[in-house]
Amino acid sequence: MIHNFSLDSAAQTADLAGRIGPHLQAGDVVLLSGGIGAGKTHFARSLIQALQTPLGLVEDIPSPTFTLVQTYPLGNVEIWHADLYRIGSVDEIFELGLVDAFENNISLVEWPDRLGSDTPSRHLALEFRQGKSENCRNLKITAKGDGWEWLKNV
Numbered sequence: 749m750i751h752n753f754s755l756d757s758a759a760q761t762a763d764l765a766g767r768i769g770p771h772l773q774a775g776d777v778v779l780l781s782g783g784i785g786a787g788k789t790h791f792a793r794s795l796i797q798a799l800q801t802p803l804g805l806v807e808d809i810p811s812p813t814f815t816l817v818q819t820y821p822l823g824n825v826e827i828w829h830a831d832l833y834r835i836g837s838v839d840e841i842f843e844l845g846l847v848d849a850f851e852n853n854i855s856l857v858e859w860p861d862r863l864g865s866d867t868p869s870r871h872l873a874l875e876f877r878q879g880k881s882e883n884c885r886n887l888k889i890t891a892k893g894d895g896w897e898w899l900k901n902v
C-alpha cells in the first residue's frame with residue numbers, strides 16, 4: 749500500500765511524525781530514504797520526541813551521522829535510530845547489532861539501501877523528496893507486509 753503526503757514545512761513533517769509514532773510497536777522497522785537534507789533526521793527526531801515527551805523523558809536527539817546508532821528508552825522497548833551513510837560493509841551493520849535489534853525494538857533507519865539483503869521484508873519505507881519550494885517535501889510511504897492498516901488514518 750502506498751500513501752503520499754505533501755509537507756509544506758518542517759513543522760508539518762514533525763506533526764506527521766508525531767501522528768505516526770504512537771502506532772509503532774516493537775518489531776516495527778521504518779526505513780527513511782531521500783538525499784542529504786531531505787528531512788530524514790528531522791522526521792526521526794520529531795517521532796522520538798513525540799514518544800518520549802509524554803513519558804517525561806527529555807533527551808537531546810543528535811543525528812547518528814558519526815555514531816551510526818543512537819538508542820532511546822521507551823517503556824519496555826527501545827527506539828534505535830541509525831544512519832548507515834558512513835557504513836563500510838555489511839559486516840559492520842551486523843556488528844552494530846542492528847539486524848538483531850529489528851526484531852524487538854522500534855527501528856528508524858536512514859540510508860537503508862546499505863542494508864541490502866538484511867532489509868527486513870516487513871517494513872514501512874518513507875521516501876522524502878524536495879517539493880516545489882525550499883521547505884516543501886513530498887513524502888511517499890510504502891507499507892510492506894501486514895499490520896500497517898492504521899496508516900490510512902494518520
Ligand SMILES: Nc1ncnc2c1ncn2[C@@H]1O[C@H](COP(=O)(O)OP(=O)(O)OP(=O)(O)O)[C@@H](O)[C@H]1O
Pocket residue numbers: 755756757758759760761782783784785786787788789790791811831858882883884885
Ligand atoms: N518540510 C520539511 N520537512 C523536513 N525538513 C525540512 C522541511 N523544510 C525544511 N526542512 C529542513 O531541512 C533540514 C533537513 O535536515 P535533516 O538533517 O533532517 O536531513 P537528512 O535527510 O537527515 O540528511 P542526511 O542525509 O544528511 O542525514 C532541516 O534543517 C529541516 O529543518
Ligand SMILES: [Mg+2]
Pocket residue numbers: 788789790811831858
Ligand atoms: Mg540525517
